[in-house]
Amino acid sequence: MTTTIRSTALTKTYGETTVVDQLELDIAAGEVFGLLGPNGAGKTTTILMLLGLVEPTSGGMEVLGMDPRRNPLEVKRRVGYLPDAVGFYDGMTARENLRFTARLNGLDDVGGHIDSLLEAVGLSEAADRPAGEFSRGMKQRLGVADALVKDPSVLILDEPTTSIDPEGVAEMLDLIRALADDQGVTVLLSSHLLHQVQAVCDRVAIFVRGKVVAQGRPHELAAVESGEIRVEFRLGGDPSVASGLLESVGSLSDVAPGKQDGSWIAELEASSLATAVAELVSSGAEVLGVRRLDEDLETIYRRYFETKEEVSA
Amino acid sequence: MTSDVLEQDGPALSRPGGWRVVARKEMADHLLSGRFVVLMGVLGIATAAAVFAASGGIRDVAPNAQGVTALFLKLFTVTADPVPFPLIVFVGFLAPLLGIMFGFDSVSGERSQGTLPRLLSQPIHRDEVILGKFVAGLAVVAIMLTSLVVFVSGIGIFRLGVVPSPSEISRLAVWLVFAVIYVGFWQALATVGSVLAKRASTSAMIPIGVWLVLTLFGSFIFSAAAGVLSPQDGSQAAELAHLRTVQTVSQLSPVTLFQQGSTVLLDPEVRTVGIVTVEQVDRAIVSELNLTQSLLVVWPQMVLLVAMTSVMFAIAYVAFMRDEVRA
Numbered sequence: 001m002t003t004t005i006r007s008t009a010l011t012k013t014y015g016e017t018t019v020v021d022q023l024e025l026d027i028a029a030g031e032v033f034g035l036l037g038p039n040g041a042g043k044t045t046t047i048l049m050l051l052g053l054v055e056p057t058s059g060g061m062e063v064l065g066m067d068p069r070r071n072p073l074e075v076k077r078r079v080g081y082l083p084d085a086v087g088f089y090d091g092m093t094a095r096e097n098l099r100f101t102a103r104l105n106g107l108d109d110v111g112g113h114i115d116s117l118l119e120a121v122g123l124s125e126a127a128d129r130p131a132g133e134f135s136r137g138m139k140q141r142l143g144v145a146d147a148l149v150k151d152p153s154v155l156i157l158d159e160p161t162t163s164i165d166p167e168g169v170a171e172m173l174d175l176i177r178a179l180a181d182d183q184g185v186t187v188l189l190s191s192h193l194l195h196q197v198q199a200v201c202d203r204v205a206i207f208v209r210g211k212v213v214a215q216g217r218p219h220e221l222a223a224v225e226s227g228e229i230r231v232e233f234r235l236g237g238d239p240s241v242a243s244g245l246l247e248s249v250g251s252l253s254d255v256a257p258g259k260q261d262g263s264w265i266a267e268l269e270a271s272s273l274a275t276a277v278a279e280l281v282s283s284g285a286e287v288l289g290v291r292r293l294d295e296d297l298e299t300i301y302r303r304y305f306e307t308k309e310e311v312s313a
Numbered sequence: 314m315t316s317d318v319l320e321q322d323g324p325a326l327s328r329p330g331g332w333r334v335v336a337r338k339e340m341a342d343h344l345l346s347g348r349f350v351v352l353m354g355v356l357g358i359a360t361a362a363a364v365f366a367a368s369g370g371i372r373d374v375a376p377n378a379q380g381v382t383a384l385f386l387k388l389f390t391v392t393a394d395p396v397p398f399p400l401i402v403f404v405g406f407l408a409p410l411l412g413i414m415f416g417f418d419s420v421s422g423e424r425s426q427g428t429l430p431r432l433l434s435q436p437i438h439r440d441e442v443i444l445g446k447f448v449a450g451l452a453v454v455a456i457m458l459t460s461l462v463v464f465v466s467g468i469g470i471f472r473l474g475v476v477p478s479p480s481e482i483s484r485l486a487v488w489l490v491f492a493v494i495y496v497g498f499w500q501a502l503a504t505v506g507s508v509l510a511k512r513a514s515t516s517a518m519i520p521i522g523v524w525l526v527l528t529l530f531g532s533f534i535f536s537a538a539a540g541v542l543s544p545q546d547g548s549q550a551a552e553l554a555h556l557r558t559v560q561t562v563s564q565l566s567p568v569t570l571f572q573q574g575s576t577v578l579l580d581p582e583v584r585t586v587g588i589v590t591v592e593q594v595d596r597a598i599v600s601e602l603n604l605t606q607s608l609l610v611v612w613p614q615m616v617l618l619v620a621m622t623s624v625m626f627a628i629a630y631v632a633f634m635r636d637e638v639r640a
Binding site for chain 1: 331335426431432434
């Protein structure tokens with residue numbers, strides 16, 4: 001796989017504050033990479049550095065094989081960017097706004113392209129309304145179309161789903177996935193809404209206070225964290241019998257009732273999950289469901305928030 | 314199109330004309346904006362009042378004004394009741410507003426609309442943004458001032474029945490260029506404000522403040538400053554020195570430069586902007602300067618004004634280039 005975006009020890013400080021600290025990124029062509037983290041973690045600063053709009057304090061970066069500091073125009077020609085809280089010229093219609101972007105990219109006569117982009121983000125109806133009348137969510141959709149006007153090889157989306165309604169989010173994520181799968185566009189997206197974007201990302205980096213605290217495929221990240229995993233069992237029949245059966249399985253520890261009736265939460269070594277389930281079944285338990293709780297990135301994410309609070313407390 | 318050719322050639326380092334795309338959009342914005350209509354209306358009314366009064370005044374004295382050439386230009390320089398100022402003073406006073414109006418939100422407007430990061434992430438040099446905006450503003454100002462002059466000329470021809478001579482037309486043309494450069498100073502000043510201030514309302518205050526101080530309290534400030542530099546002791550020599558200092562100090566203001574330049578350019582009989590003693594004009598023959606000679610007289614003013622505008626634009630340019638994208 002070829003690397004599309006790479007940063008080595010990328011650092012940005014404003015006075016005393018280090019906003020981005022020794023960031024190492026390596027994003028392959030055609031990959032959807034999620035930069036996840038709370039607000040103020042340094043996501044936007046990282047993106048602006050990759051676009052050559054903010055000068056890094058130290059470290060190196062490469063976008064499509066070019067240094068954004070030395071070759072900003074060529075990088076900007078091939079990278080589509082959706083800024084956080086994107087805005088448009090209020091007096092111009094959606095279509096005029098896109099046409100202006102096209103002209104800035106030296107593209108004339110792109111009417112058909114613009115129409116299909118507006119269609120793709122679901123704004124065909126509103127194409128000739130002034131952008132000033134648009135809601136935040138509509139502006140965000142238009143922003144995605146705007147980033148696509150130049151037919152980019154790389155798409156950088158800063159908080160692409162923040163103000164969009166749930167249905168729109170699903171459409172947006174489908175669109176992002178399709179761009180990566182069908183056209184081989186490399187996508188770097190940042191978000192603080194973990195559960196929305198983890199499904200669409202090939203890999204994610206969890207970014208807290210300028211540092212990447214975890215990086216990898218969403219499910220790998222969970223497994224790597226520790227050998228111990230937490231599993232929710234849903235067992236039928238008499239609760240006291242079920243609890244006794246769970247306790248009798250040697251590999252399970254810390255068995256406790258879950259939130260729902262008939263659900264139990266226990267800890268065990270990740271590698272022994274299959275044998276534990278087999279043991280339960282053979283001992284006569286009515287196993288209705290088994291779910292790994294640590295599978296969810298949310299847990300990791302929350303853990304980092306918790307440590308962050310501990311540090312600041 | 315050259316840009317297409319470059320594109321096919323692969324990595325084009327710099328596509329010429331990004332600033333033109335910006336300028337085209339900005340011009341369209343200005344010409345369709347409410348502030349353009351309002352400014353045009355205000356200027357039109359003020360001009361019409363001044364020129365009607367002036368033409369009335371000229372008609373009153375015309376029977377005695379045998380041999381007066383450049384009668385047409387008097388429309389711009391003559392004062393008559395009930396309007397207290399000649400037209401060029403009006404322009405000197407009001408034209409800065411044009412520059413301020415087209416400059417004060419050039420960058421802060423992009424910022425408040427949230428379009429600046431999007432604009433700067435397009436493949437154009439950053440300076441093309443500010444250059445495009447500046448050129449667009451000046452082009453609109455040039456259109457406004459030219460139509461103003463044509464409007465005045467129309468009224469003049471209608472009311473006086475005098476048609477401007479070729480030399481008068483060329484004087485007016487030079488004056489128009491001079492006026493656009495003058496407005497350019499104010500537009501650049503407003504652009505500086507718009508880069509430095511984060512909000513449009515704050516950024517308008519900077520140039521408007523400077524404008525009010527220089528136009529309303531200018532003469533007071535200059536004579537006060539000159540009083541410090543060359544105090545008067547009652548002697549004639551000291552008096553003269555003091556006046557010279559006032560003159561020099563006041564030339565630090567673009568308003569003064571424009572007034573002096575306009576007077577000489579639009580009045581062929583004016584031979585100097587400096588202080589003239591009675592001895593110097595004694596037995597001088599009253600005659601007119603031609604345009605080249607008038608230009609020689611105001612050359613320092615013109616060069617100074619061009620320099621001031623350039624420096625102010627350079628400040629705006631540097632401020633914008635160093636500005637952080639993040640608000």
